[in-house]
Amino acid sequence: MSTDLEFDISPKQELSIREATKQVCVWEGSVRSSKTIASLIRFIIQVPLARQGRIVIMGRTRESIFRNVFEPLMDPELFGPFAKHVKYTAGAPTARILGRVVHVIGANDKQAEDKIRGMTVALCYVDEITVLPEGAFKMMLSRLTAPGAMLLGTTNPDSPGHWLKRDYLDRLDELPNWASWHFVLDDNIALSAEAIANLKANYTGLWYKRFILGEWVAAEGAIYDMWDPSPGAGYVIPWETLPEMRELVAVGVDYGTTNPTAALLLGISAEIDHLGRPTPRMFFIDEYRHDSKVTEQKLTDAALSRELVKWLNENHLPASTRSRLVPRYTILDPSAASLRVQMQQDGVTTTQADNDVLYGIRTMASLLAEHKLIVTDRCKGFITEASGYAWDPDATLKGEEKPIKVADHSLDAARYAVTTTENIWRQHIKLAA
Missing domain, CATH: 3.30.420.280 (Nucleotidyltransferase; domain 5)
Known part of the structure; x- marks a missing residue:
């Protein structure tokens, strides 16, 4: 089966896909910044190469994994003929990608760490790393024991004190087996100028800095800083x-x-x-x-x-x-x-x-x-x-x-x-x- 794929991608996406050769690779940044598509392209390239261990996709819940990972992968407008080689039913414990069995784990499940503990993992894709329990993520890192094992993941920014930032992203120079790429909204060449402007207009304060600028900033002040109960504001x-x-x-x-x-x-x-x-x-x-x-x-x-x-x-x-x-x-x-x-x-x-x-x-x-x-x-x-x-x-x-x-x-x-x-x-x- 041929896995040759052609995508209309940005220079930032192409760079990240080409450079994603470390054991742990993280695409982080603002919403709708094209980081997920880049990471998924790298993931499907790696699927046929994963040997002597299991392939795992992990996220907060199986439902969120279906929405963020499998819906794009199974969309012919995004992944063309490859889409028909991805088989998954929402909520199911396994999927098939290019004929390989893929284990789907919702890390919000109290038994997730027990499931991970017994695995030898060759390839893992992690959706929205910052919303996962720290213990589940670190347990997965410990299971990357197959030869050439890789973990690929995405995340939006969170607090600068978040364990992912503090223990890993801030220490990349000390972690030779880690790599990371930062994406912002304007990196998405598939979005029109109008769509980008509309997204930027929606958010303010903390959420603008995180979701639009892709900054890891501390939470302060009002939580729902966009909230305006006055007539005509739309809330x-x-x-x-x-x-x-x-x-x-x-x-x-x-x-x-x-x-x-x-x-x-x-x-x-x-x-x-x-x-x-x-x-x-x-x-x-x-x-x-x-x-x-x-x-x-x-x-x-x-x-x-x-x-x-x-x-x-x-x-x-x-x-x-x-x-x-x-x-x-x-x-x-x-x-x-x-x-x-x-x-x-x-x-x-x-x-x-x-x-x-x-x-x-x-x-x-x-x-x-x-x-x-x-x-x-x-x-x-x-x-x-x-x-x-x-x-x-x-x-x-x-x-x-x-x-x-x-x-x-x-x-x-x-x-x-x-x-x-x-x-x-x-x-x-x-x-x-």
């Missing part, structure tokens, strides 16, 4: 103007006893453009909130469950839209074990939330920046909290990234809904990141 709309919903994906619930309990309802719109093409966005449609300090009434789990179930069964859509849609999932704070049991007794099955805080913040920031996540004026807790949500300066001084844990209950509920259902809404909504 908040009157509930009455809500467009038709395709589906109600989930309700995210953040549980509090002395702190507020908040629930946010997330939907995907059925919007179309003037040519009849789908242009879906996500909307936080409605909010439940109980704050015992405001009401001067602390609810038991039984009473809180009754209130939540009653709220869940209400109609949350304006009369002008379909009125009988119901949320697919109720996603509950991982720490809310007692409320989970009570809601089960009250007839509501809940799903435990994905509580990867930094990944969730990054995803929410991308959605907000690209105006693909809109909030109605019924979500008053979210609107208030988003304006004051900030990075913890004491944590930043230690090289860590943490939000200040004050007035974030509606934001946590929203993050649970978005992050936990990512494999659903990503089928309809694409992000630059």
Whole structure:
């Protein structure tokens, strides 16, 4: 089988592909900068050469691997006739590339390190290195024991104190078996000037520096620095103007006893453009909130469950839209074990939330920046909290990234809904990141 391939690539991509001969090769930089395509070309060139060990693709989840790795590889517009030699079903543990078995590992899985520990690896591709657990990545490095073994990976920038930057990228002169290439948005020759300008206009502050300029900068100040709740800014709309919903994906619930309990309802719109093409966005449609300090009434789990179930069964859509849609999932704070049991007794099955805080913040920031996540004026807790949500300066001084844990209950509920259902809404909504 011939693997000769022809690509229209930039000089930066060509240089990185040609120079990627070290054991570990990392393509890093801004979103949509063409780094992923360059890394994938190098990966498929290496597949037939990988011997005496397994071929592995690793990412945060198998769903994210499908989206970021296999969708491009199986796209004939990107990879031409090679695309038909890539076989993968989303969520499956293995794929086939050029007839070779490829193991697909979601590193967010608690058993990922155990799976990696027993492997001899000849070739590994790592998608979005910075969102992986450090232990899983370092375990994979230890398994590159086949002759000529290689690890190829991509990442967007993160904090300058991130373990990938601190332990590896800042020490390239001490690591002769490592190589790295930095990409910026303007390196992508496939993007029009208009598309580049639009992407640059979407982001501000920290997210502009990381996602557009490709800089490893420390988090400081407002987390959602693009957020503007004022009329006309496009982030908040009157509930009455809500467009038709395709589906109600989930309700995210953040549980509090002395702190507020908040629930946010997330939907995907059925919007179309003037040519009849789908242009879906996500909307936080409605909010439940109980704050015992405001009401001067602390609810038991039984009473809180009754209130939540009653709220869940209400109609949350304006009369002008379909009125009988119901949320697919109720996603509950991982720490809310007692409320989970009570809601089960009250007839509501809940799903435990994905509580990867930094990944969730990054995803929410991308959605907000690209105006693909809109909030109605019924979500008053979210609107208030988003304006004051900030990075913890004491944590930043230690090289860590943490939000200040004050007035974030509606934001946590929203993050649970978005992050936990990512494999659903990503089928309809694409992000630059």
